[in-house]
Amino acid sequence: MSQSPGDIIEIVIKCVNFAAVKHKDQRRLDPESSPYINHPIGVAYILTNEAKITDVDVIQAALLHDTVEDTNATFEEIENEFGPKIRSIVEEVTDDKSLPKQERKLLQIKHAPTSSYEAKLVKLADKLYNLRDLEKATPKRWTPYRVQEYFAWSKKVVDGLRGTNQAMEDSLDELFKKRNVS
Ligand SMILES: Nc1nc2c(ncn2[C@@H]2O[C@H](COP(=O)(O)OP(=O)(O)O)[C@@H](OP(=O)(O)OP(=O)(O)O)[C@H]2O)c(=O)[nH]1
Numbered sequence: 001m002s003q004s005p006g007d008i009i010e011i012v013i014k015c016v017n018f019a020a021v022k023h024k025d026q027r028r029l030d031p032e033s034s035p036y037i038n039h040p041i042g043v044a045y046i047l048t049n050e051a052k053i054t055d056v057d058v059i060q061a062a063l064l065h066d067t068v069e070d071t072n073a074t075f076e077e078i079e080n081e082f083g084p085k086i087r088s089i090v091e092e093v094t095d096d097k098s099l100p101k102q103e104r105k106l107l108q109i110k111h112a113p114t115s116s117y118e119a120k121l122v123k124l125a126d127k128l129y130n131l132r133d134l135e136k137a138t139p140k141r142w143t144p145y146r147v148q149e150y151f152a153w154s155k156k157v158v159d160g161l162r163g164t165n166q167a168m169e170d171s172l173d174e175l176f177k178k179r180n181v182s
């Protein structure tokens with residue numbers, strides 16, 4: 001059965017609310033300690049506004065994409081509230097925080113090319129948002145070297161996501177060019 005505009009608004013606001021409640025005590029690492037929720041909302045907005053994505057599953061997954069990785073939310077909870085499709089996309093974009101950082105970073109590079117189309121879209125928007133943040137301000141306690149390393153690693157992940165969305169890939173390439181990352 002197709003979703004009415006009312007159904008879509010209801011489910012999207014349910015995701016925004018779920019993410020806001022889960023991320024409520026978290027802040028970004030920028031000098032002003034912005035609310036963390038700005039990030040998932042901004043990732044979803046990149047997808048609607050720049051990537052022109054209208055698939056509600058992708059927008060929902062974007063809003064929820066860091067809840068399991070960074071809060072007490074569980075995949076079971078996501079499935080109960082939002083169904084198996086949303087759980088599956090969120091699962092694809094969630095790092096296993098029990099692994100050493102180096103390994104997590106390598107796994108993102110490795111898994112990017114075989115991710116689903118929906119997960120690739122969320123990943124591209126996530127990287128675009130974070131790299132734009134890095135252009136605006138250096139996160140607390142990050143050295144210039146760490147910033148440059150994040151750019152170089154992101155390029156390797158993005159290279160495995162190509163052929164998914166031209167607008168986001170063009171914006172990412174502009175950022176890599178400015179940083180001389182190739
Ligand atoms: N650029 C930037 N990033 C910030 C800021 N505050 C929090 N972050 C988060 O930091 C993460 C990147 O930092 P890392 O040290 O590389 O990753 P880690 O959290 O996995 O250890 C991103 O997580 P992520 O969204 O899960 O993405 P990713 O780690 O998969 O790239 C990003 O959302 C900020 O002010 N600026």
Ligand SMILES: [Mn+2]
Nearest residue numbers: 039065066126
């Ligand atoms: Mn994120």
